[in-house]
Amino acid sequence: MKTITIRYFAMFREHAGLGEETLELDVATAEDVYEQTRNRHGSTEPTGHCKVAINDTMAEWTSGVNDGDVVLLFPPFAGG
Amino acid sequence: MFAISDKSIAVDELRDQVMNPGSGGVCVFEGWVRNENEGRVVQRLEYEVYAPLAVKEGEIVIAEAKQRFPFLAACCVHRSGLLEIGDCAVWVGVSAPHRDEAFKACRYIIDEIKVRLPIWKKEHYIDGDSGWVNCERCANV
Numbered sequence: 001m002k003t004i005t006i007r008y009f010a011m012f013r014e015h016a017g018l019g020e021e022t023l024e025l026d027v028a029t030a031e032d033v034y035e036q037t038r039n040r041h042g043s044t045e046p047t048g049h050c051k052v053a054i055n056d057t058m059a060e061w062t063s064g065v066n067d068g069d070v071v072l073l074f075p076p077f078a079g080g
Numbered sequence: 081m082f083a084i085s086d087k088s089i090a091v092d093e094l095r096d097q098v099m100n101p102g103s104g105g106v107c108v109f110e111g112w113v114r115n116e117n118e119g120r121v122v123q124r125l126e127y128e129v130y131a132p133l134a135v136k137e138g139e140i141v142i143a144e145a146k147q148r149f150p151f152l153a154a155c156c157v158h159r160s161g162l163l164e165i166g167d168c169a170v171w172v173g174v175s176a177p178h179r180d181e182a183f184k185a186c187r188y189i190i191d192e193i194k195v196r197l198p199i200w201k202k203e204h205y206i207d208g209d210s211g212w213v214n215c216e217r218c219a220n221v
Contacts, residue, residue, distance in 0.1 A: 010128050010200035011212045049214065051198070056132055072130070072198075076214040079127075079134075079158060079199030080111050080170050080190060 001026055002067040004033055011075040016041045030054060031061040033071045049076045081154075082138030084131045086161045089168045098153040103175035107182035109190050111170040113163045117213070121206040127169065129160040130198040141192040149185040151176035156189055158199060 005022045013019050016037070027033050030052045037043065047061050053072040054063060065071060081097065091110065098106055113125050142154050154174045163169055172189050176182040201213040 009130060009198065010202070053133055053198075056136075058133065058137065072133075074130075074198050075200065075212065077195060077197060077199055078201040078213040079197045080194035 002065065002069075004065060004067075005070045006033060006037055007070060007072045008037075009072070009074055011045075012041075012043060012073050015043050027065055029061065030059055030063050030065055030071055033065060034061070034073060037073065045075060050074055051077065081156070082135055082142055083157045084129050084134055084160050085157050086159070089157050089159060089171050091168060091171060094155050094157060094171055094173055097155050098173040098175040100152040100175050102177060103152050103182075104177050105179050105182055106173055106175040107179065107186040108174075109170075109172040109186050110168050111190070113165050113167045113169055115165045117203055120203070122165070122203050123206045124165065124204045125163045125167075125169070126202040126204065127158070127160045127163065128200045128202070129158065131160070134158070134197045134199055137197050138193060141189055141196060144192070145174070145185040145188045148188065149176075149181040151181050151185045154185060154189065156193065158193065158197070160199075 001024045004025050007020045008016045025036055031047055034047060051074040052059050052061060055070050115122050151174050156172045158170045172186050174182045174185040202210055203213055204210045
């Protein structure tokens with residue numbers, strides 16, 4: 001098990017009803033973290049639409065996560 | 081220079097920042113809040129920005145543009161917070177010795193910023209409803 005802090009933004013924060021939570025998770029990749037939050041908060045967005053960052057650096061869904069990491073879950077960007 | 085601002089974008093000051101004696105011109109893109117999207121009447125917009133990463137990624141985009149289309153100066157500012165119709169949401173200015181680099185770099189910067197920066201747009205409609213706007217290119221992935 002790894003201690004992972006998850007931060008939610010925009011639509012994800014509204015779905016989750018919170019901006020951040022720290023969980024004990026059995027996960028290997030950023031995508032595993034997202035799947036677990038989807039089960040927890042019922043989000044239906046596929047990962048293809050969304051982006052992820054680990055410890056304030058943009059990452060891939062296949063990127064590994066370590067104990068103590070902060071995973072930032074981003075719904076589709078809409079700047080400009 | 082890339083920045084996020086929660087206040088009105090001071091367009092004239094930004095234009096001065098990209099002025100350079102070696103430049104033959106400046107290419108500017110201003111993104112404005114419009115009153116309609118996909119058939120719905122928009123009353124105002126709200127931008128949520130994760131600034132630490134948006135600034136970092138914005139600087140990377142400008143550096144990439146300079147590598148591809150050598151220019152003398154570039155500046156981009158994106159708004160956060162509540163915006164009204166007609167407000168400037170994003171400003172990009174690129175000055176270069178010749179127009180070709182300025183046009184291409186300006187286009188590159190605005191296109192990449194729309195799809196790579198952690199910025200989200202919530203539209204507030206005239207009927208009281210609201211919704212997060214999904215970036216078109218991302219939604220088609």
